[in-house]
Amino acid sequence: MRRRPTGKGNGVTGQGAGPAWPTAWPPPASPILTWQLRDIAELPRLRDELRRHTSATARGNDQESADLRDQLVLAFDEMASNALRHGGGEVRAVLRLTEDSYLIEVSDQAATAPPAPAVDRDPSEGGLGLYLIAELASMHGWYVRAGHKHVWALLPRA
Numbered sequence: 732m733r734r735r736p737t738g739k740g741n742g743v744t745g746q747g748a749g750p751a752w753p754t755a756w757p758p759p760a761s762p763i764l765t766w767q768l769r770d771i772a773e774l775p776r777l778r779d780e781l782r783r784h785t786s787a788t789a790r791g792n793d794q795e796s797a798d799l800r801d802q803l804v805l806a807f808d809e810m811a812s813n814a815l816r817h818g819g820g821e822v823r824a825v826l827r828l829t830e831d832s833y834l835i836e837v838s839d840q841a842a843t844a845p846p847a848p849a850v851d852r853d854p855s856e857g858g859l860g861l862y863l864i865a866e867l868a869s870m871h872g873w874y875v876r877a878g879h880k881h882v883w884a885l886l887p888r889a
Contacts, residue, residue, distance in 0.1 A: 752845065752848070752861065752872055752873050753872045753873075754845075754874060755870075755872030755873070756872070756874055757870075758834065758885065759829070760827030761827055761828050762826070762827050762828075763826055763827065763828050764780070764784055764826040765824070765825045765826075766824045767821070768811055768814065768815055768822040768823065768824055768837075770815065771816070774808055774812060777824075778804050778807070778808060781803070782800060782804060784826070785800050785803060785826075785833065796889070799886070799887060799888060799889065802886060803835070805867070806864045806867050806884050807824065807826070807835050809860035809861075809864055810835055810882055812860075813837075813846070813861070813882075814839040814882070815839075817839075817841065818839025818844070818880065819839060819840055820840025820841070820879075821838075821839070821840055821879075822837070822839045823838045823839075824836070824837045824838075825837075829885070831888055832869065832885045832887050833885070833886050833887075834883060834886075835884050835886065836882070836883040837881070837882050838879040838880060838882070839879065839880055840878060842875045842878050842879060845880070846880075846882050847861075848861040848865075849862075865884075868884035868885055868886055869885050870884070871883065871884040871885065
């Protein structure tokens, strides 16, 4: 597994995500939630489901847990909406659990299109989601398996 610093402290400058996300396999983790995604309109319901499930596995004090849960939900929403908007085909999201982190993995059928953070774009035009995820995650990456692109991010539980 290739590990890469995320550029924490750099702000949303693109230095954390680089010109492209690294090709890397995620760490081993146990699945706890799985979704087949068909439409952006499903995301509010899935965010609520994610919040409910993760409140049971959160660690730390109440405020810290709530903040980390908000970051997890934000990263999930960005990854899922990117796959639905830009990926195409069958889109699937999985939340997995490691000893101390959540692993979000979203797959789509755009296997030849790696995650591409926006470069030199006015922030008001959007396109900063991958940078944001890279800043929140302790590790992130992508890989291709069986004709599907898998984009993943590891976020702390405490």
